[in-house]
Amino acid sequence: TTLGDGDAFEAVLEVPADSLSHGMQALSPGNGAFRESQGHTIEDFEIIRVVGVGGSGRVIQAYHKPSGQFRAVKVMSKARLFQQEQRLQRVITEKRIMARLRHPFVVSLHWAFQTSTHLFLVLDFCGGGELFFHMLQRGRFEECDAMFYFCEILLGVEYLHSQQVLYRDLKPENCLLDDDGHIRLTDFGLSKDNLTQSALFTSFVGTAGYLSPEMVARQ
Structure with missing residues (x-):
């Protein structure tokens, strides 16, 4: 989807104002979950195009006018989030996790802010797209290329574990390539x-096509 000149962020995911009565306190500016980012507003961004659509919103390629850099902006409807408590909590968790991650092979969160109807996560823009796209285009990777991507993914996951983060949704669609062709892990909603060393999680989450046999068998 390509947006025309002058289109605003509010037009990307339009939400009636009267649909926000439930759950507004969960993401009010004062509670710390999504504060207004100091010095940054949606007017600082020029929309280029929609690059992805997910369960909680859309991802927009945008030009950040003050810095002259392209960013990926995840735009989420509060009305849609408030319809399902689990989805809302996942967004809050994703923001909390990404706010403290800094690694060459993990997408960085730069700012998070909100309007009366939407939440915004401003992320690194990875111009190379999804690893999944390149797998489809090439059919299969040469061994040296596969080793290259595997090692970068492994280093990214190792870093997440060092930060006490369990990823739980590793798949080619969540492995982006930056402008230099390096892996950047993204999407921390799950x-x-x-x-802790003794932590045990029993919830059944992930993407069906990439679940391990042990997960499917509930072992």
Whole structure:
């Protein structure tokens, strides 16, 4: 989807104002979950195009005018989030986790802010797209390329574990390539943080096509 000149963020995911009565306190500016980012507003961004659509919103490629850099902006409807408590909590968890992650192979969160109807996560823009796209285009990777991507993914996951983060949704669609062709892990909506050595999670989450046999068998 390509947006025309002058289109605003509010037009990307339009939400009636009267649909926000439930759950507004969960994401009010004062509670710390999504504060207004100091010095940053949606007017600082020029929309380029929609690059992805997910269960909780859309991802927009946008030009950040003050810095002259392209960013990926995840735009989420509060009305849609408030319809399902689990979805809302996952967004809050994703923001909390990403706010403290800094690694060459993990997408960085730069700012998070909100309007009366939407939440915004401003992320690194990865111009290379999804690893999944390149797998489809090439059919299969040469061994040296597969080793290259595997090692970068492994280093990214190792870093997440060092930060007590359990990823839980590793798949080619969540492995982006930056402008230099390096892996950047993204989408932490299913992740868990504050892990301990003895932590045991029994919830059944992930993407069906990538679940391990042990998960499917509930072992």
